[in-house]
Amino acid sequence: MPDFTLLEGTAPLLVSLPHDGTALPEAMAARITPAAARVPDTDWHVGRLYAFARGLGASVITPHWSRYVADLNRDPEGQALYPGRAETALVPVTTFAGEPIYRPGAAPDAAELALRRRVYWQPYHAALTAELARMRASHPRVVLWDGHSIRSRVPMFFDGQLPDFNLGTASGASCSPGLQDVLAGILGRRAGGYSHVVNGRFKGGYITRHYGRPATGVEAVQLELAQYTYMDEDSFAYLPPRAAPVQDVIRALLTACLTYAAAG
Numbered sequence: 001m002p003d004f005t006l007l008e009g010t011a012p013l014l015v016s017l018p019h020d021g022t023a024l025p026e027a028m029a030a031r032i033t034p035a036a037a038r039v040p041d042t043d044w045h046v047g048r049l050y051a052f053a054r055g056l057g058a059s060v061i062t063p064h065w066s067r068y069v070a071d072l073n074r075d076p077e078g079q080a081l082y083p084g085r086a087e088t089a090l091v092p093v094t095t096f097a098g099e100p101i102y103r104p105g106a107a108p109d110a111a112e113l114a115l116r117r118r119v120y121w122q123p124y125h126a127a128l129t130a131e132l133a134r135m136r137a138s139h140p141r142v143v144l145w146d147g148h149s150i151r152s153r154v155p156m157f158f159d160g161q162l163p164d165f166n167l168g169t170a171s172g173a174s175c176s177p178g179l180q181d182v183l184a185g186i187l188g189r190r191a192g193g194y195s196h197v198v199n200g201r202f203k204g205g206y207i208t209r210h211y212g213r214p215a216t217g218v219e220a221v222q223l224e225l226a227q228y229t230y231m232d233e234d235s236f237a238y239l240p241p242r243a244a245p246v247q248d249v250i251r252a253l254l255t256a257c258l259t260y261a262a263a264g
Contacts, residue, residue, distance in 0.1 A: 011057030012139035019043035168204035174212025
């Protein structure tokens with residue numbers, strides 16, 4: 001089984017869904033708690049939400065393995081994304097609810113952490129780097145869109161309920177001001193009934209911050225969705241009628257990215 005799937009497109013848009021995977025290696029699955037075996041902190045169904053992106057000509061990369069194996073959106077050197085605030089590591093040992101992922105005495109040691117970084121984290125990022133280079137060879141400007149979702153209430157990370165659409169551009173560093181303004185405008189005009197924020201609690205993770213270099217022709221944007229907007233947060237069931245209008249907004253955002261990139 002490959003560690004990830006990369007579907008190459010022809011458009012200047014790469015959609016990365018780094019927390020879409022749910023699989024656990026057999027040896028690891030035998031060491032985790034029953035609660036963790038449900039992989040509750042998955043970005044549930046984002047692959048389904050973004051399935052239309054292939055029709056736009058976008059490249060799409062999705063992992064096979066759960067973020068519990070290795071979090072592809074964390075700094076490989078362990079630098080904090082939000083200093084002073086709670087967050088999980090490249091190889092997490094607790095769930096978003098603060099519960100242990102591993103049974104007593106079964107957490108990975110330093111050697112295993114290094115192995116997982118090399119075996120699971122590095123190949124995904126090597127593929128991201130190569131795909132962006134391939135796209136840049138054909139397009140003067142490309143957009144890397146990092147798609148995420150999370151429960152609408154996670155006290156470990158934020159107070160109260162998360163806004164529905166959370167756009168992150170590393171406080172404006174990972175994409176051009178013009179693109180950020182266009183996307184924020186769409187959320188203001190098109191996301192009727194949905195709340196939104198730009199560079200709020202989620203400003204973009206490692207992928208957005210590392211690859212977003214507008215001066216080199218690579219724009220990067222993260223979208224974090226509150227999961228209740230398209231699914232049942234307790235059963236993890238996808239709800240197509242609820243998801244359809246969310247997809248419409250995402251489609252408008254990605255279409256705007258394509259228009260922006262094509263303008264050079």
